[in-house]
Amino acid sequence: MASPRPRSARARDVRWRGALAVLDEMRREPGVTRAAVARRLGLSTGSATEITARLRDLSLLAETPAATAARGRPTTVLTPHPDGPVVIAVDLRQEDWRCAVAPLDGRPEIAETGTHRSRDPEHVIDAVAQGVRRLHRRHGDRVRAVSVAIAATVQRGRVVQSSVLGWDAVDLAALAVDPRMPLLIGNDATLAGLAEARQGVAAGAATVLHITVEVGVGGTLVVDGRPVDGATGAGGEFGHLPFGDRDLRCPCGARGCWDLVVDGRAIARHLGDPPPRDARTYAEQALARAPADPRVRAAIGRTARGLGAGLAGLINAVDPAIVTLGGLAESLRVAAEPEFTAALADGLMRFRRANPPAVVAATLGRDGALHGAVVTALDHVLTEDGLAAWAALRSFA
Amino acid sequence: MASPRPRSARARDVRWRGALAVLDEMRREPGVTRAAVARRLGLSTGSATEITARLRDLSLLAETPAATAARGRPTTVLTPHPDGPVVIAVDLRQEDWRCAVAPLDGRPEIAETGTHRSRDPEHVIDAVAQGVRRLHRRHGDRVRAVSVAIAATVQRGRVVQSSVLGWDAVDLAALAVDPRMPLLIGNDATLAGLAEARQGVAAGAATVLHITVEVGVGGTLVVDGRPVDGATGAGGEFGHLPFGDRDLRCPCGARGCWDLVVDGRAIARHLGDPPPRDARTYAEQALARAPADPRVRAAIGRTARGLGAGLAGLINAVDPAIVTLGGLAESLRVAAEPEFTAALADGLMRFRRANPPAVVAATLGRDGALHGAVVTALDHVLTEDGLAAWAALRSFA
């Protein structure tokens, strides 16, 4: 591969360039004015007129008069067209699931939810599929992609394993309402990181490291707005870097995994408790007890140190501009700031200490994965092919 | 950032698209025929005619009749134009330096070399700068970029530190023959990995992990042909992931670094020797003695295990399609294959074991860094702006 990404020379690739750039701006900053978009993209007013007109005709965008602030002819605000394309995003979590619909501005509206009565894959998938189908019926052809965030290891678009759900390999193909419609499956932590990098605290940074702790560590490295998720899509399994105790065998099959020293299991070990059934809840309870109980506080401190030390190593290796912490990772840092910070500093290479990356709390919280699912879905829709398909559909109607 | 990479809508961005695609093909596969390029890019023969004519007029490419194999009108092979643009690549190593010139097919021809008489930065830079200047005089305006591969940590285009050269922060700006010409500085292991991913064994793979051991570990992750080198360009410091012994303090300032358990220093420790002055040479000597001396063989085995275990963790985290090993990393694997393989397998997550990435020897050897320097330099030249600058230059002449 000579060039970073293959360049295609066909004119077809150029057909939607301007239109995509405009839609991307609308997506990045819902509520932008048309004039601002044109300025930012360096478009002449003529091109702006032409492009917006085309997009309006295709029901891809609507213009509403902008509140006039200064003198001059008022401009318009670009918004998704009321009959424009939408995507369905699903967040499939340990105890429940949520289905949302999002238009091109990427703002999901949660429309269907449910709590797992049984964790049996068939039951869960069936319930979710019904929700997806209801949304599909409601929005018809407007639905352009279905994207699923799931608390599981995902490889080549398939669930390989999920400890929190208790699943082995599971096929989610039943969630596809239509075989021709893209069905995108992604790991929840990866998608949450993607969302932070695109729209959350880390928006604008080119290299973002997201780390989250629930049971074990999850996360992703996002470079130029795309998660670095490897050859099979199963990258970001930072929890299985051997930062931990070589003598501990991890359920994943490896040994010394970081996973084992940063979550509820680590806290339990430090406290001499047996391995907790639900490490997440155990950790939360310990965090609650910590202020009152010095023994628990110490165990939390030790765990935070494990988190900080591993994070320092990752920063050394990956050199992010910013690190976002989600879930228990942020809670641990807050609960044991001195230990965390000391371990982090101690683990950084000397030349990095003068100017380390900011380490901040993720802002999207429990909604991160859902937002990330919307992001990947829209990335599929807002392509030359995606728009061409939409345009073809429209012209038949 | 809504879209993975900002899309610009300006027509200027389109002006060189086809031309760049053709030049990229020539670069990727020197000796391609024009017909093959057109087929691969989906260009009509009309476009191919137009584009090659334009490129020929601009001295960017030459056509020579291809050896006719089958029936049909014979086509031509595309080669760099004899008066076309070139780049200067420098490989600055521990004991010597080399300067090469490469045309657009990316094949460097080594033209100037020297051995450090003193490692004093000023002396070294002065000698290299003279070499670069001589090449610049020889090729004049044809030189479009200077790219330096150096055995040092590089941040924001500056050398931060080099243990093998014994340098602290050093400014290489003196190597710029002209302030307007791009001067690109890169870490040698990163560039070697880039070269492997583009032209070496790993060519074609979208996610490549390159690991090399000299003194400590170097390497890089290359995704879609671009090294993932972080916010400041100092990514790829895998040697400072805390895979090692927490009690060992690394010269880098951190502790437990992988560096310390995979190179000559580790072998010496296992053998009870004092820390070697030149860990690289020490390791080579140990590797030579290993077949005859079981104690040395065991120390090497232990070191190979450290390498395999860490590599497994990285594979878990990064999910490469292929891993390339350079320098002592490959030597260690060959010398202690069973230990290496066992540690690697033991460290992989279970679901990865069925289908682990190939782990292969890097093929470019000591020339990897030089090739990588050429690659980055050409990446700068073969852009819209680069070609536009060249065209402007030509039209004045």
Added chain:
DNA sequence: TCGATTAAACTCGTGTGGCGAGCATAAACG
């Protein structure tokens, strides 16, 4: 209240680059 000012939108002629159909050409085959 109404002209001046201002910022933005619209119109339209221009240019670039690729498409594709039809024709021309240079080799190998039989």
Added chain:
DNA sequence: CGTTTATGCTCGCCACACGAGTTTAATCGA
């Protein structure tokens, strides 16, 4: 030496952005 085959060339066409000139819709100020 015609046929076959793959390729190159010509030329009219089209999509899309540009940019200069014009129009429009608001605020400001006398």
